[in-house]
Amino acid sequence: MTAIANQKAWTIPGPSPLPLVGRTVNTINFAKDSIGYSSELFKTYGKVASIVAGGGTNLYSAASDCPGSVIAYGPEIVRQVATQTHIYHKAPLSGTLYRYKDISERTKPLKNYGVGLFGVNDETHLQQRKLMMPAFHHQQLHSYRDDMVAITQSEIEQIKMNEPCEINQFMKRLTLRIATKSLFGEDVTQKDQSAGSLLQEILNIQISPFTKLLPLDLPGFSFHRYLNYLSLFETQMKGIIAEKKAKTTPDSDVLSMLIKARYEDTGHPLTEDELIAHTGVLFLAGHETTANALTWTLLLLSQHPQVCNDLLDELDSTLHGDSPSVKQLQQLPLLERVIKESLRVITSVPWNGRVTSQTTELGGYLLPKGTEVFVSIYHTHHLSDIYRDPEAFNPNRWENINPSVYEYNPFSAGPRLCLGAAFAMMEIKIVLAMLLQRFRWEYLPVQKIDRNGFIAIKPKFGMQMKVCPQDREFVRGVGCVEGNVREMVKLPS
Incomplete structure (x- = not known):
């Protein structure tokens, strides 16, 4: 009624x-x-x-x-x-x-x-947000920098020069590794089925229309597989939590920080269910969205050679080919402007x-x-x-x-401003600084660039780029972009 x-x-x-x-x-x-x-x-x-x-x-x-x-x-x-x-x-x-x-x-x-912070409101949200904030304090963010650099460097070493690279898949793999390492303290390359890779599978099944249209827990149905993966994730997370609680010296990842956290009014820790909910939602909110933001930024730079040239000048003069320190990240104003403009013109969320x-x-x-x-x-x-x-x-x-x-x-506003905004910005800056100093990313017009997705926007058919030595030939690959991305941003013909 x-x-x-x-x-x-x-x-x-x-x-x-x-x-x-x-x-x-x-x-x-x-x-x-x-x-x-x-x-x-x-x-x-x-x-x-x-x-x-x-x-x-x-x-x-x-x-x-x-x-x-x-x-x-x-x-x-x-x-x-x-x-x-x-x-x-x-x-x-x-x-x-x-x-x-x-x-x-x-x-x-x-x-x-x-669930996590997305599933609570009013006073409960404020309490739990306050509890989680130390894991994203600027001093704590500094501790994540080394992992971001190391993982990006290991991905760089696997790139094949002068060959096509599917950029969105590359960025998803890179940000998946960074997310699982920062959140859970594990790298997906070191486990066959990490918590992060399980969450990625869950997300892939969830966005399938068949999962929502036919929520039947029967073999052969996507909802059945969805529940299977959810069960595996819970089991693995309970194991990770138990291992971390047993350590005499806590790790520095987000989950370890949350295990140490205590409610201000009661002094009680987060429950096992709350820990699973918070770390899972942080992964979902921050992994693929960051990958898409990096993908769109590379596309925009590939089509604006003067911007790319000026940005490389800034990176070279400040970093001299090295990966950026936390302090140096504050000395790259054009990099900051490029990312802000990319998040504005093609808002990944x-x-x-x-x-x-x-x-x-x-x-x-x-x-x-x-x-x-x-x-x-x-x-x-x-x-x-x-x-x-x-x-x-x-x-x-x-x-x-x-x-x-x-x-x-781009990271919302008000009391629900994204808790991981500073983390995401640091990650995007580090990845771009390292990739642009080492390579020139040449757009290959082998697919239409149509937007796809609802929660997060990504290229529907992927995005192929040729990975070239950084020779500053930025005019190569400019133009020939087709697809409804042109409704969102002006690109050269």
């Missing part, structure tokens, strides 16, 4: 559902290309729109009576959603699959997977998802309790009244502008 009443109160404009297939096609179109689909809706309906008129869609919320899905953008929208955290709640990253957590013994791992905990108003519309709200970071980053010529990749614009956290927020 609640869902029916909410739909009757649904006033947010959107496209009408198609006959017979109803809202399914609208939902699929949004999931397939959320940026392209939402761009059309924003043009037609303004800065707040419904994925389908009348509501009735459910992509993110685990509640069974979700009244519908709303998309919105703009600094004022960002500010309202980011700061009113008592109204705009987060939900587990497993999304609609989370509702199956109590069905059987085999679905119990869903209680921990993709384009949406900030929330669920309303009560009836509220957004952009002049009444949102029923339980409404999914997807705030577009991407479209906010492309507002021409904030960013002149917004589709241009222009790192130098950052010398003259200083947007607010609600105008530029």
Whole structure:
């Protein structure tokens, strides 16, 4: 009855559902290309729109009576959603699959997977966030630098010169190793089935539409495999936690820091379930998103030879071919501007998802309790009244502008600002500095560059680049980029 009443109160404009297939096609179109689909809706309906008129869609919320899905953008929208955290709640990253957590013994791992800080709100969120902050304090971040450098160097040594390299796969492997080493203290190359590689398999199965459409725990179904991997991950994590607790001298990885942490009011440690939930969600939130950010940045640099030349001048004059120290990372202003501009123009995490905990108003519309709200970071980053010529990749614009956290927020804003933002920025800087000094990355026009994904945006068909010695021939490979990436950024013909 609640869902029916909410739909009757649904006033947010959107496209009408198609006959017979109803809202399914609208939902699929949004999931397939959320940026392209939402761009059309924003043009037609303004800065707040419904994925389908009348509501009735459910992509993110685990509640069974979700009244519908709303998309919105703009600094004022960002500010309202980011700061009113008592109204705009987060939900587990497993999304609609989370509702199956109590069905059987085999679905119990869903209680921990993709939860962590994403599955708690209000005072509980503040308490647990405070507990986790020491693991990402700037002094602690310094301890992760050596692993980032060592892993990047080992990947560099495996690169075959003058041959094609699939960049997104390369970056995913590199960031997977960094994530598992920093979070769990293990390197995926040293184990056949690390916690990190298991999480990657879980994520791959989760994004398959068949997993959500047919959540059947029967052999041959993707949901069955999904639960198998969740069980393996829980078992392995319990083993890792037990090993770390038994050590007389704690390791310096994030999990070890969380094991040492204590609640301020009670002095109690995090439970085993909380440890599993927090480390898992940190991996999910930070691994593939960083890989995609690095992939898009290399593409943009490959198509802007002058920027690439100037950046290499800066790297050479400061680093002289060496890997950067933490102090030197602060002495590379153009590298900082290049990354900021890349995260602006092709926002690797384009949406900030929330669920309303009560009836509220957004952009002049009444949102029923339980409404999914997807705030577009991407479209906010492309507002021409904030960013002149917004589709241009222009790192130098950052010398003259200083947007607010609600105008530029690749890592969200407010009390839920990404805990790992500084970690991600340090990782991206180190990887780029090392790769660009050693190699020239020449774009190969063997595939269309179409965006793909909903939570994180990556090249749909991959991205091939030729790995060349760093000869500064940056004009090679410029042009010939095809695909809907051209809707997002201006590229040379």
